[in-house]
Structure formats: structure tokens, C-alpha cells
Amino acid sequence: MRLVDAARNPAGCAPATYGEGERPPRGDYTRAGADYCCEQDWASYSEAEHALYQRLHARQCALLDGHACDAFVRALAHLGPAERIPRFERVSDRLEAATGWRLVAVPGLIPEEAFFSLLARRRFPVTDWLRRPEEFDYIVEPDLFHDLFGHVPLLFEPVFADFMQAYGAGAMKASGLGACELLARLYWYTVEFGLIASPDGWRAYGAGLLSSGSELVHAVRATGPRRLAFDMHRMMRSRYRIDSFQPTYFVIDSFEDLFRACEPDFTPLYERVKQSIQASGEIEAGQAATGDRPALQA
């Protein structure tokens, strides 16, 4: 098993892991089964952890208006009261009734094959430990708050839920094609840091933005970042930043567009992207490229 490269994965990270980690991931993996899933030991959360979750939830909710997409805001209540860390089983029961997905607890980042396999079966892995108080504004690895608050509400949105399963199924095929890094870039620029056009302007749907106390507003409002129209080929050629705000965001028009783009067999696309990289190289994070299409405000 490859070690998760925790040092290279900040909150909002892609699930795929590359290379050998300098240090082991933070969670207790002895509790996990062969599929990396474990029990959420809800009784072990301290009062201080429940209070920290509540503070994180409140801080983030104060930022959502005008920055988060409507579907996320509508679904957020499904997580339940913010006073306590949610029990995954209870959220799962509501989620399964809505879209057929369930949450599974994991000790932290898991290898890409296990992650993709869970998604393909409509299972979303949620880290079961919460950051420390001193990590309120920034945490290196994704924790319970990032995974639950950032990712889970949109799994209540039927089209997005279908996209996530299609992504997992496509990624499992890709693992035999040497294209996992390309798929990780797609995940990064959509599921983690994606923007969606709305009649009122750009809004975030990416979990890395929605769970961030600072990049959410930056991604939607700042004049500096490059915002490009959704372009799978461009995303897969593009490197990304893990140590600062993204210099480039991609904007989808709808979740239907995202799902439709991920339905076909990606094999021909991988080949085209690999040929482009061989011929012209990767596109550095924030770099302009020939053929770039700026995202238009509605």
C-alpha cells in the first residue's frame, strides 16, 4: 500500500495520493478494516470537540450568503443541529433517502483505489477526527469538518450525487490507464475548488472552498484569480497549488454539465491530454494557455 502523502495534502485535498509520504497520516489506521472504513466512535468526542465543531460551523455559515451555491445552502440543514458533531449514521439515513448515498467513517486520507471504489458504490468517506483548536483557520489534512461540512451537503443534490458516483466509476477504470493524476486534477478543480455560475454571479460548490474560512470569499470576489470556463482537457493539463489560494478556478454552468461531461469513457480524453502534455508540457498553476476561455458572469 502506498503511504498517503499527507505533507502534500492540505485541507481541501484531492483524494489521490502520490509518492511516499514523509510521515504517516494522522489518523489511527489500526481501527480500520481492509476497505479503510471504521466505526465513528461518537461517544469519544469531548465537549471541547463538540464546541469546536459548533464554532467552525457558525464561522462558515456566516460566510455562505453570496458565496456558496444555492444547492449547498439548501441542503446544509440535513447535517442536523450544529451544537454537536453529527452522528454519521443519522446523516446517512437522511442522505440515503434523498440520493442513495451513505457516509462511512475513515481514519483519514485513504489510498486512491479504496476511495474511488467507495464513490462508485455511493459511499462517501468522512474522516472521523476533528482538527485541534489551534488549527481553526488552517489544517494540513482534511478532517471531519472539511469532509462533512464541505462535501456532504451537495450529495443531497441528485445530479451532483450522480456525478460523484460516475467520477468514482470512471476513476476505477482510469487506475489501469496511468491517468489517476489527471483524474485527481479534475477532482481538485471541480469537487474541491469548483465555482458554478448563477444569476447572481459566481458561487462556490467545491468543498475546499466551502469549508475554508478565507478562500471562499477570495474565490468568488477577488479580482486576481483567473476564472475559466469548464474545460476538462484544460483542467487535466493544469497543475494546482496546495500551499496557497488557487490562482485559477474553473466555472461550470450547471451540475448537469458536470455530470454529462463525466459520463463518457474518458480513455480518448486521457490520450489527448497525455499527447498535449508530451507536446507542450503541463500548464503551471495560474499560467495562461492558448485557447483559454474566461468564464462569463451571468
Ligand SMILES: [Fe+2]
Ligand atoms: Fe475534500
